[in-house]
Amino acid sequence: MEIINNSYQLSNGVNALDLCEKYGCPLYVYDTAIIERQYNRLTNAFDVPNLKIHYACKALTNINILKFMKSLGAGLDTVSIQEVWMGLEAGFAASDIIYTPNCVSMEEIKFAVEAGVNINIDNISILEQFGHVYPEVPVCVRINPHILAGGSYKISTGHIDSKFGISIHQVPLLKRIVKATGIKVTGLHMHTGSEILDSEVFLNGAEILFNVAKEFDQLTSIDFGSGFKVPYKNDGIETDIESLGEKLSARFKEFCKNYGRDLQLIFEPGKFLVSESGFLFVKVNVIKQTTSTVFAGVDSGMNHLIRPMLYDAYHRIENISKPTGTTRIYNVVGYICETDTFGINRRLKEVQEGDVLAIYNSGAYCYMMSSNYNSRFRPAEVMVHQGKDYLIRNRETMEDLMKNQIEVDVFELQTTK
Numbered sequence: 102m103e104i105i106n107n108s109y110q111l112s113n114g115v116n117a118l119d120l121c122e123k124y125g126c127p128l129y130v131y132d133t134a135i136i137e138r139q140y141n142r143l144t145n146a147f148d149v150p151n152l153k154i155h156y157a158c159k160a161l162t163n164i165n166i167l168k169f170m171k172s173l174g175a176g177l178d179t180v181s182i183q184e185v186w187m188g189l190e191a192g193f194a195a196s197d198i199i200y201t202p203n204c205v206s207m208e209e210i211k212f213a214v215e216a217g218v219n220i221n222i223d224n225i226s227i228l229e230q231f232g233h234v235y236p237e238v239p240v241c242v243r244i245n246p247h248i249l250a251g252g253s254y255k256i257s258t259g260h261i262d263s264k265f266g267i268s269i270h271q272v273p274l275l276k277r278i279v280k281a282t283g284i285k286v287t288g289l290h291m292h293t294g295s296e297i298l299d300s301e302v303f304l305n306g307a308e309i310l311f312n313v314a315k316e317f318d319q320l321t322s323i324d325f326g327s328g329f330k331v332p333y334k335n336d337g338i339e340t341d342i343e344s345l346g347e348k349l350s351a352r353f354k355e356f357c358k359n360y361g362r363d364l365q366l367i368f369e370p371g372k373f374l375v376s377e378s379g380f381l382f383v384k385v386n387v388i389k390q391t392t393s394t395v396f397a398g399v400d401s402g403m404n405h406l407i408r409p410m411l412y413d414a415y416h417r418i419e420n421i422s423k424p425t426g427t428t429r430i431y432n433v434v435g436y437i438c439e440t441d442t443f444g445i446n447r448r449l450k451e452v453q454e455g456d457v458l459a460i461y462n463s464g465a466y467c468y469m470m471s472s473n474y475n476s477r478f479r480p481a482e483v484m485v486h487q488g489k490d491y492l493i494r495n496r497e498t499m500e501d502l503m504k505n506q507i508e509v510d511v512f513e514l515q516t517t518k
């Protein structure tokens with residue numbers, strides 16, 4: 102979002118305040134031009150004969166976003182059977198969907214087999230069961246290389262006590278099971294979950310996977326998951342995708358040459374593709390001054406965007422009603438009966454009640470983690486595409502809150518003695 106002609110504009114001159122006026126606040130807005138920019142950055146960064154980007158759709162599954170990803174040429178990375186079904190609904194071919202569940206039942210995996218999607222198995226017990234039931238279905242195996250890089254412990258999946266993936270130390274056991282059951286392993290996968298800033302850390306992880314890959318001779322792909330960090334602060338700190346792309350491409354091509362054939366190189370970014378495309382626009386209800394702090398209380402909270410409260414995530418905030426003017430320091434807080442703080446000591450252009458604040462990086466894991474806590478409605482979602490705005494999800498209503506509740510008629514008036 103840029104300030105042009107004294108107003109905040111999304112791509113192709115779409116005015117942010119106009120959208121808030123038209124659809125009301127709180128409002129999620131996604132700018133497809135930013136998704137496309139990120140997709141192109143990734144595909145341009147890696148120079149290999151066969152590259153496929155599978156969008157990790159748990160970040161944002163609005164069907165229009167899924168369809169947009171498909172139009173760009175992406176596949177899908179899913180973590181639940183419901184995401185698989187949504188992907189099929191959006192028109193993805195089953196062969197373009199990877200299913201990477203964790204701790205799900207064999208029953209759910211059976212649905213995925215029936216749907217014909219690519220199965221990625223991440224623990225020994227399930228692999229063994231799978232091998233007995235479906236010896237003919239090729240699988241990809243998720244390896245945990247135990248590399249621990251940046252980001253918070255809560256989002257890291259690569260550490261030694263992680264529930265994700267088959268430990269690198271269990272590869273000998275993995276090989277025995279593959280041999281005993283005759284499972285065809287056609288892919289290897291890793292996803293550390295960390296926000297990796299240093300390309301060397303990523304490359305070390307890649308070497309670990311290449312070493313395992315040498316032990317399997319029927320591979321068609323290697324999937325390096327994700328872990329790309331995008332800038333959340335104004336400092337622009339992010340994974341240097343271009344430098345990583347150059348180094349990993351060279352190493353991948355070398356590996357393929359030694360392996361004897363070209364494998365598909367797969368990545369599954371979520372955050373990298375959609376985080377920066379999203380904005381949550383909220384209206385300031387109350388300015389409250391205490392002895393030490395000025396609070397800007399907004400018409401949203403942890404029910405709509407929980408990342409700051411759950412992960413201590415930093416989301417940039419700006420007062421889009423005041424593109425210019427004096428700056429003051431605020432704590433931006435929500436309206437939920439919890440301490441739901443969006444940001445502490447934020448420098449904002451002087452805020453008045455009624456102003457609209459933009460919370461940046463609201464494309465990934467924001468709407469998706471929203472809830473009805475305090476019996477609040479979830480916001481509407483709008484997509485901005487080629488200069489036009491489209492309502493892509495209605496704001497909830499009382500009907501949504503009551504939809505699955507069943508009122509039973511059993512209570513008599515209780516009189517107290």
Ligand SMILES: *Cc1c(COP(=O)(O)O)cnc(C)c1O
Nearest residue numbers: 157201292327328369370371372
């Ligand atoms: C969540 C997830 C991703 C995407 O992670 P980001 O940090 O959003 O890029 C990729 N692969 C798997 C298996 C995941 O669970």
